[in-house]
Amino acid sequence: MTAGEVTQPKPQGFRIQDLPGKIWSNYVLRRIVRALVIIWLITTIIFFVIRLMPGNAFDLMVADMVVNRNMTEDEAKIRASSLLRINFNRPIGEQYLEYMSNLAKGDLGYSFINNNRTVQELLAQKLPWTLFSVGTSLMISFTLGMLLGMIAAYKRGSWLDHLITNFAAAMDAIPQYIYAIVLVLLLGVIWKIMPVMDMKGVLSPGIKPGFTFEFIWDALMHLRVPAFVYVLSTVGNWALSMKSSTLSTLGEDYVTVARARGLSDSRIITSYVGRNASLPLVTALALSVGFALGGSVVIESVFNYPGIGLELSKSLSNRDYPMLQGIFLITTTSVIFTNLIADLIYGWLDPRIRIAGGE
Amino acid sequence: MMLAQQETNLPPTISIKNLSIDYKAKRGQVQAVRNISFEVDRGEAMALIGESGSGKTTIGLGVVGLLPPTAKIRQGEIIYRRAADGKIVDEIDVLKLNPQQIRQFRWKECAMVFQGALNAFNPVLRISDQFADTASAHNALRGMALKERATEILHMVRLDADRVWRSYPHELSGGMRQRVLIALSLLLEPQLIIMDEPTTALDVLTQRNIMDVLKDLRKNLNFSLIFISHDLSLAAELADKVSTVYAGKIVELGDVYTVFRNPYHPYTIGLIHAVPTLAGRKEDLTSIPGSPPDLINMPTGCKFHPRCPLADDQCKTQEPDLEEIGKGHRVACWKWQTARETLKRFKAS
Ligand SMILES: Nc1ncnc2c1ncn2[C@@H]1O[C@H](COP(=O)(O)OP(=O)(O)OP(=O)(O)O)[C@@H](O)[C@H]1O
Ligand SMILES: [Mg+2]
Secondary structure (H helix, E strand, C coil): CCHHHHHCCCCCCCCHHHHHHHHHHCHHHHHHHHHHHHHHHHHHHHHHHHHCCCCCHHHHHHHHHHHHCCCCHHHHHHHHHHHHCCCCCCCHHHHHHHHHHHHHCCCCCECCCCCCCEHHHHHHHHHHHHHHHHHHHHHHHHHHHHHHHHHHHHCCCCHHHHHHHHHHHHHHHCCHHHHHHHHHHHHHHHCCCCCHHHHCCCCCCCCCCCCCHHHHHHHHHHHHHHHHHHHHHHHHHHHHHHHHHHHHHHCCHHHHHHHHCCCCHHHHHHHHHHHHHHHHHHHHHHHHHHHHHCCCHHHHHHCCCCCHHHHHHHHHHHCCHHHHHHHHHHHHHHHHHHHHHHHHHHHHHCHHHHHHCCC | CCCCHHHHHCCCCEEEEEEEEEEEECCEEEEEEEEEEEEECCCCEEEEECCCCCCHHHHHHHHCCCCCCCEEEEEEEEEEEEEECCEEEEEEEHHHCCHHHHHHHECCCEEEECCCCCCCCCCCCCHHHHHHHHHHHCCCCCHHHHHHHHHHHHHHCCCCHHHHHHCCHHHCCHHHHHHHHHHHHHCCCCCEEEEECCCCCCCHHHHHHHHHHHHHHHHHCCCEEEEEECCHHHHHHHCCEEEEEECCEEEEEEEHHHHHHCCCCHHHHHHHHCCCCCCCCHHHCCCCCCCCCCCCCCCCCCCCHHHCCCCCHHHHHCCCCCEEEECCEEECCCCHHHHHHHHHHHHHC
């Protein structure tokens, strides 16, 4: 510190050059800044992949239109530019700025196959269904898995533990489409418990979306089987992770001491074992949410569920590049954001992290 | 001790009779505790001294009913007596308590401070919450009364109560955490406290500090103490009585002064010589040669005989029982009468 600064009595004064340091020393702000930087990096990479790489999306689209739609190369280029919302005649720097400002405005261009519909409009239509189906199934699967894992750990070595652990391992190994096919066959064809039509789509004909009981009920009814498939295929993994995490927590001194203190079993299970054992699963849960927002391609395709996953497989087979770019963008951003949220929740659940962030 | 006069002739706080505890292990039965009997009087401190693996912790765990499922109490009796107003108001047969009763017994009647318990607190809860948890598990203090009591006992262990109260465990040093745990053990005013090597994981200065705290507590409060340690000098500082434990069995028991001045068992004599005194010369430091026995395949006869320079045929075939050789002084050794003399001669030559 210089003498000049001492004469200015501004102990809590704000100095712009301190700002980066302040942000960095704050756990929450640091995470947010990091997430934003990663998103910026990814969007930039996407830009270069679309425009500059050999075999890039732009060239492929142009070639596709020339061959399949009998356009001249110039026509095709103009059309591709307008679909992707990048003017390819301008210098690369300007293209980049235009692309970024479009993104910032939420403008993702036009779908290649759904004429005159913007990518953001299509995504906005599909996203709620994916959020609804994945959100519900994931919560069920996570809760159930945690419970089973804790039971297995508490009853370590008993028949119940063997049952849970072996089933969990087996269920974790079976691919999703097998569950889907077997369930459709069993429920719809062999046992005839529910019509196959009821398993497909999101709504029965004639139901209007809205905040009505009828609508929500119908949506839940259509979700039953897809959610079941989702839960079956993921619950094993949750149960196994929770079991191993609980086992190591049970060996901690503080659990023994808690018992010596005469705490009730329920208090020990929830606040001493459960809370500590679930810490490592929080990050895994957030990652699952992030990836799942991209939609479960298999489940949505089998059950014709109009979410992001189904859209992804359609866009892939139609080579709808603007759409693919949009889906890729929202999946990566959602992974990054849920990761951010996981970090924040983790910091809130575990006081040790909070402090470590404030070095 | 500042004992109420009337309390001195009450029966002991805890009486352990013929206690034997085994662990089931892959190789066979581990005989961790073998036919142990001792008593701790009101306000008295008994030290259990022995090498690593001699079964000290197992005895403590047995008293508070926290033995792992692989452990089996083969025989014995643990009687705890609660006194109030100069009378015994409750006599509890600890081994006959049902799970709910033993849960209430723990910490309220007998608190156990664990060995190297630097990790004794739940990392995600504040110290205040962990005090509150303990109190509410026993329907004891809450709110302001709890805070006041906690402040009082945290002061007793020389901590800044306000700061500690709001802290998370990781914000405290190892020595502070150990003192918090000791304070917590006083919360419900148990009449018996078991301290299992409360200073082992700490550096020498912190260890000193904790010993001073413990001495203070003993002077000002009236609880019975079972102090587990492998360090005889610590025991001498704190305890009234001392038992040396070898291979799961008490081999010598007496009041601290007597045992220190006139040890009779070769193992105790070895332990005392293994303690470096400030005045003592280096060559006095003869530790005991050999290593503790395998508790699964025990030697025959006296379990100490493979390491004992005095052992003869009788020692190799017959195990001696604890024998009263003076007032309150008991020894389990065939050679106790000549042990000290003979050992001295051995060392001289
Ligand atoms: N859960 C267990 N299963 C099998 N054997 C055990 C178990 N716990 C302890 N033992 C054995 O029982 C014996 C006594 O152990 P204990 O922990 O009581 O010794 P200790 O005197 O407290 O030793 P230390 O000074 O190292 O703490 C040891 O030989 C140990 O190996
Ligand atoms: Mg021990």
